[in-house]
Amino acid sequence: MSDRYIDFANSALGHRLVGALGLPSPVRLERWEAGRLRPVEGALLIGGGPLSQNVSAFANKLTEQIYSYGPEPLVAQAWIPGHGPKLKAVVFDASDLVQTDQLKQLREFFQPLMKNLDHSAHLVIFGRAPETLSDPFAASAQRALEGFSRSLAKELRSGGTLQLLYVGAGAEGQLEGALRFFLSPKSAYVSGQVVRLNTCDTQVQDWTRPLAGRTALVTGAARGIGASIAETLARDGAQVVLLDVPPAKTDLDALAARLGGHSITLDICAEDAAAQLIEQLPNGIDIVVHNAGITRDKTLANMTPEFWDAVLAVNLNAPQVLTKALLDSGTLHDNGRVILLASISGIAGNRGQTNYAASKAGLIGLAQAWAPLLGARGISINAVAPGFIETQMTARIPFALREAGRRMSSLGQGGLPQDVAEAVAWLAQPGSGAVSGQALRVCGQSVLGA
Structure with a gap:
């Protein structure tokens, strides 16, 4: 579905008028395209503490233009504010900031960059999870990174994004996989997020086909976000098994044939x-x-038992029952990946969606509760929580509510099914077992929730 406001705001006349009136000025986001060879097409700047050394060791796999900035340059090319190239990607290691007065390094590093960022720049800050630190002052300083990163993400312009990665002890080997996602257009609609990386024994062998040799089951795959997920997993090398209800068989079979997979029609x-x-x-x-998943929206005063039961059955109970069966039977292999499609409604709530929000919050709770139990088998389980995504369903929302949903984010626009699919594909990778029990929002840093 076309966003006519973005088309207008990026026209010559619209750009001048939007600027004069102080209206939102969203830009077209850069997204991953077939044939792209490197995660970063432009200048990468690296700075900060000891983890930046780890990044410099594989930075040439991300881009050919690598710079450092700070008192102790990591690479030969030093970046000079106002004279160096526009920055497409930035990595700053703040994991060694353990006192309040050290937090000024955040301002000193990022302030000179703000007017030197390229279109759709992607920034990442490293830290240490506060709950893992015994020193209260160190934990306080690291927790401060969340407020800084979420706020700075809202100050970025021209499609820029920023994430905070808390890197656990021994998880340094998973930095490349995380940065291949968060510094690339694959994370175009992800911003202001806090992700915890822990240890993981498995690694991606071929970054051109990170899911090669793996088989993926996608439910609700006939159209929309499900179809985009199936296409993206297949692009990354997975053999796909597509599942949907019997009435969707024609679309399901056609997609399975196109992707070289096979289909299953089933009432879950x-x-x-x-x-x-x-x-x-x-x-x-x-x-x-x-x-x-389904929606049956009504305020609670008007909610029928049928509407309530249907949403909870499809959205929450079916994933619980099916996942347990797949685990108990050994059908889901060790070192497997489980991804649950939640929603920001399950985090922030939404009027008229008590049933839907309850089901999606339940999925996030399922990921959190199951993660430590499945970890013994090397299996990760996570939730992806989309915000406003341009689909046939959101196209039916009344105009005023649709426009509000699009603009109420740092990026000022709705996301695409591809954005959700890219997040799912990253969490499905072998090395992404470093992430488990978490909810990753794909919402353009929506103002709803955290």
């Missing part, structure tokens, strides 16, 4: 759904993406 709420599913997966799977 049926009593024997788990048994049917396992029977149709004789070789097992490595990835399961619970994308299937």
